[in-house]
Amino acid sequence: xxxxxxxxxxxxxxAIKMIEPDVIAAYPITPxxxxxxxxxxxxxxxxxxxxxxxxxxxxxxxxACIGASATGCRAYxxxxxxxxxxxxxxxxxxxxxxxxxxxxxxxxxxxAPINIWNDHQDAISCRDSGWLQFYVETGQEAFDLSLMQFKxxxxxxxxxxxxxxxxxxxxSHVYEPVDxxxxxxxxxxxxxxxxxxxVLDPEQPLTQGPIGFPSEYMEIRYAQCAALNNSIKTIEKVxxxxxxxxxxxxxxxRPERYYHVEEYQLHDAEIAFVAMGSMCGTIKDVxxxxxxxxxxxxxxxxxxxxxxxxxxxxxxxKGIKKIAxxxxxxxxxxxxxxxxxxxxxxxxxxxxxxxxxxxVGFGGRDVKLDHIEKxxxxxxxxxxxxxEWMF
Amino acid sequence: MIxxxxxxxxxxxxxxxxxxxxKSDGSTVATKTGGWRSLRPVxxxxxxxxxxxxxxxxxxxxxxxxxxxxxxxxxxYCKGCGICSEVCPVKCIxxxxxxx
Numbered sequence: 001x002x003x004x005x006x007x008x009x010x011x012x013x014x015a016i017k018m019i020e021p022d023v024i025a026a027y028p029i030t031p032x033x034x035x036x037x038x039x040x041x042x043x044x045x046x047x048x049x050x051x052x053x054x055x056x057x058x059x060x061x062x063x064a065c066i067g068a069s070a071t072g073c074r075a076y077x078x079x080x081x082x083x084x085x086x087x088x089x090x091x092x093x094x095x096x097x098x099x100x101x102x103x104x105x106x107x108x109x110x111x112a113p114i115n116i117w118n119d120h121q122d123a124i125s126c127r128d129s130g131w132l133q134f135y136v137e138t139g140q141e142a143f144d145l146s147l148m149q150f151k152x153x154x155x156x157x158x159x160x161x162x163x164x165x166x167x168x169x170x171x172s173h174v175y176e177p178v179d180x181x182x183x184x185x186x187x188x189x190x191x192x193x194x195x196x197x198x199v200l201d202p203e204q205p206l207t208q209g210p211i212g213f214p215s216e217y218m219e220i221r222y223a224q225c226a227a228l229n230n231s232i233k234t235i236e237k238v239x240x241x242x243x244x245x246x247x248x249x250x251x252x253x254r255p256e257r258y259y260h261v262e263e264y265q266l267h268d269a270e271i272a273f274v275a276m277g278s279m280c281g282t283i284k285d286v287x288x289x290x291x292x293x294x295x296x297x298x299x300x301x302x303x304x305x306x307x308x309x310x311x312x313x314x315x316x317x318k319g320i321k322k323i324a325x326x327x328x329x330x331x332x333x334x335x336x337x338x339x340x341x342x343x344x345x346x347x348x349x350x351x352x353x354x355x356x357x358x359x360v361g362f363g364g365r366d367v368k369l370d371h372i373e374k375x376x377x378x379x380x381x382x383x384x385x386x387x388e389w390m391f
Numbered sequence: 392m393i394x395x396x397x398x399x400x401x402x403x404x405x406x407x408x409x410x411x412x413x414k415s416d417g418s419t420v421a422t423k424t425g426g427w428r429s430l431r432p433v434x435x436x437x438x439x440x441x442x443x444x445x446x447x448x449x450x451x452x453x454x455x456x457x458x459x460x461x462x463x464x465x466x467x468y469c470k471g472c473g474i475c476s477e478v479c480p481v482k483c484i485x486x487x488x489x490x491x
Contacts, residue, residue: 098410159409197398197409204392207413219402220411 002180003249008139008171009034011178012078012104012164015146017048018186021102022073025053025064029083030116031168032106036078050076058083062090062101069099070208071200074150074193077101080168081108081122088126094161095130096224097209099198100153103131104146105163106172107277107328109363117364118168120277124329124337130224132162132231133306135276139176140253141303142166144242147186148258151238154193158231160224165305167278169364179249189245232307235260260309262301263316265291269298271379272317274342275326276302279360279367283326286372297376302338310345317346323355324379326367330359335387354382359389424451428471430486432464438483445475445484 006014012035016024024043026036042048051068055061058079065075079087084105094101105123109115123133132152136142142164149162166172198208212220239258248256255262262280265287266272273283280301290297300316302309317323323346325339334340336357343355358375361367371390378384398409434445439461446454446462453469454462464475476484 096410197393197412199393201392205415206393207415207418208410210411210413210418212411216405216407216411219405219407222402223400223407223409 002182003177004180005175005177006139006180007034007173007175008142008166008178009106009173010038011139011143011180012146012166013038013042014180015143016076016104017042018183019074019076019147019150019190020048021050021076023053023065023068023075024050024077025055025061025068025075026077026079027055027058027061027083029058029080031108031118031172032078032080032083032104034172035104035106058086059090062087062094065101066090066094066097066099069094069101070097070198072193072195072198074154075099075101076103078104078106080106081110081116084122084126085110088129091126091129091131091161093209095228096220097198098159098224098227099161100150100159100193101161102146102149102153103161103163104142105133105165106168107165108168115363116168118170118278118328119362119364120165120328121330121362123163123165127306127337130160130228131306132158132160132228132235132304133165134162134303135165135305136171136303137278137280137301138253139171139174139178140250142171143178143180144246144254144258145303147190148238148242150193151190152231152235155231155234155238156196158227158234159197160227160231165277171278177250177253179246179253181246185245189242228307232260232304232309235304235307255303258303260302260304260312261316262303264299264301266298266300266316266320268296269320270296271322271324271376272297272320273299273324273326273372273375274302274317274338275299276305276338277328279326279328282367282369283372286369286376289369289373290376295376295380308341308345313342313345314349317342317353318349319351320353321351322379323353324358324375325355326358326360326372326375328359328361339387354379356384357387359387365391423467424470425467428466428469429489430471430473431466431489432469432471432473432475432484433487434462434464435483435485436461438481440481442480444478444480448474448478450474
């Protein structure tokens, strides 16, 4: 165990250093910069033996990762906001070619108006790209998931790219105590990637990314979607293995046992918050306050977002009467994305809970204790509409 | 080496590979794309100077040299793009509508 107070971005850089990707290709963009700056330092100082490719854009960054991964090596990138938007076309190519590229996505609002601060619109807008998505609350979770994502993505039953989504500034630039464990333990836990379908081998020339005619395209897409659905089991296995091997060293820095969701004071709750990312820390504080006043309230935090952990959500929210979904992304013309998906999961369940969407924290607007207390009051007393913007 | 039998799976009665990876040998030969064509190249061999420009520039590698040294098109694969006709220095390749 090595306990250090460090920036969450640097915690991710430490994790990637232990993972030793063969190729790192990234283009700097706020607020992701501290991750890639630190990684390029490691490479320049000879501490990390990765091939660091300086590229001209995020489009090239992910293209380089696809090319690298297609030769059978381990590839990594990191981006934010407009960078992820520029990668959009390639996100689908990565997952379609079943290449286990791993990425750290530092969540930032999308233009226009231009804004460098945090919300989840960038990653949520890419939810259908066939990538696995995980959302982290703390620096410790950012470190741990950055290790686990490789083991999950590279599993022979998964072979899909993954992104660990971390809130820009509110987490990426925050210093927290992090247990960065030891390289030896990490090497035991995440063995080197052994490709089963994508290699560069002159003895066996291959065609990758060929045309898929109408006669085959649908079957290939089915196999890809099935792999993403089934990855839920692999994720569970990896979460369990990690929790066994790396017990909690710093209290409250992460869930005791990793799972798709984290339940906080949900056991006898009547009203539940549902949220992802760093704001869960603030919500937990409000839950404590409300509990002190005798309110039966809890929080369901989602760590796994794609694949959507339907069974875990159903189980955790069983018997809850009212649900307030706090979200930092929207599908204009519909409403809160997460709220819709939670409602879909709970449709035709016994309790038929009242579900509301609260839009918070766009473009870096602080999500304050007061906001969350107000959300609780509105949910409890049936005030306001099904979709409320908390300014 | 990739064991293709291992990466194959059956979906809806069809055999597909992980990530649509193909063994390179033979797949482009098996897929005959000549049916996409609306214009067909026709070479007037009396004018042909055997320069091989058509063979060099054909994006589908549809031209082949015959035993007399002339270049003949394989209509199973020619998509009728007309590049051969454009690059021919003696203009001996004309593009003819398929229905004619």
